[in-house]
Amino acid sequence: MNLRPLKPPKETQVRILDAAEELFMQHGFEGASMRMLTARAGVNLAAVNYHFGSKDALIEAVFHRRLDPMNAQRLAELDRLEAEAEGKPLAPEAIIRAFLSASLRMVEDVRNGGRNFSRLLGRAYTEPAKPIRQLIGRMYAPAMERFKTALARALPELPRDELVWRMHFMFGTLAYTLAATDTVQLIAGAKPEDRYDARVLEDRLATFMSAGLLAPLPGAHQVRIAA
């Protein structure tokens, strides 16, 4: 009847997923080979194909394992905020923080490899391979819709076009911060000890994003419409 064995049955899968997370982050999806991967995980070369079917399927599994719960957390947090508000509109910064905190919790989760995934995720948004981009798009779509309507309700005076663009910018800020922190240091000077303190980072990101989101409409743009 295949009862659950004494040692966890998925140890191999988990080891593969952890190794994949780390090596995909370090070398990219094409750059990390099955042989590197399985060697790091301490499993046989054929194990990935046996347990996941193919390398592409493994990539999907890597994202599903982290992203599904992450977006569920986001939606739950937004639900909680809206329930507390009892119909009153939410503060934009609170909505932003509801979106951010799930990402930043993962940055801090060093022990379980969450930081590896954070960096991997930050890079995945700009991945050239179409299947991966489509996958990411599909996994984010529901949460994005919810946050878009929440922000639209919080900022009724902001034209929908502008809101979409500013969400785009906010997402870019987050994505780059997740991907590049401690890898690229284009601008020298950030104190290393602050770099992964999730609370400090969330404050900084939320402050920056809120200000950008609430910025007055671009004057030149209005002139351009009037002209």
Next chain:
Amino acid sequence: MNLRPLKPPKETQVRILDAAEELFMQHGFEGASMRMLTARAGVNLAAVNYHFGSKDALIEAVFHRRLDPMNAQRLAELDRLEAEAEGKPLAPEAIIRAFLSASLRMVEDVRNGGRNFSRLLGRAYTEPAKPIRQLIGRMYAPAMERFKTALARALPELPRDELVWRMHFMFGTLAYTLAATDTVQLIAGAKPEDRYDARVLEDRLATFMSAGLLAPLPGAHQVRIAA
């Protein structure tokens, strides 16, 4: 004496660079093979190794061709602003626009493949391969230093740590916008005709970034320091 022939001597190199720009953007550095590359350029497979030495050297050449003049433009624009100001501090948004405009001019340069490079560049900031990141870092370093000191002079009351972080965020916003526009559409709704109008995009980006840069210091962070 090897006088310049009638037909431009570098046609082959240029064709290779153009093809590389496009295919690196579409498939990544590892995903675009020499055979794809040379086929697209209409040259022999051995031409890349003959003219550039290796694939890695070609990647370097792709970045140098565009990035060196781009950062030179940025510095020249900043020089011009500072000369005009005659010692008075510059407006932060003007500094930001001096940085942005070179990127956005390239987005609009469709004919010469500038847009291909823009998207490629946006992705390169989060590239896993170390040599590429180091290359990018080296090429940006001088311009970044100059803009950092310019912004520090324009915002003397902003702590240096915060400035560095906010520059980081601004850079992320730009990088993601360059990389992801028209590829990922995580947030549906942006009008396609606006997506590549450089003036509109510059206004939107400058507005967002300026607001973020000038945001009040994060309250929670200050509380944290006091505690």
Next chain:
DNA sequence: CTATCATTCAAACGTTCGTTTGAATAGGTC
């Protein structure tokens, strides 16, 4: 003990990779 099952393993599959080679080609100089 025997049969059954999921899993692991070493080995090999065919393909594609970046690079190298040596001959062929073309243009310029004397």
Next chain:
DNA sequence: GACCTATTCAAACGAACGTTTGAATGATAG
């Protein structure tokens, strides 16, 4: 004409890739 140099070309190199195979392994059930 002969000579030189730069470039192009078809072909091949060894290495690494993702995947498949069929036998070994070990725990569970009858």
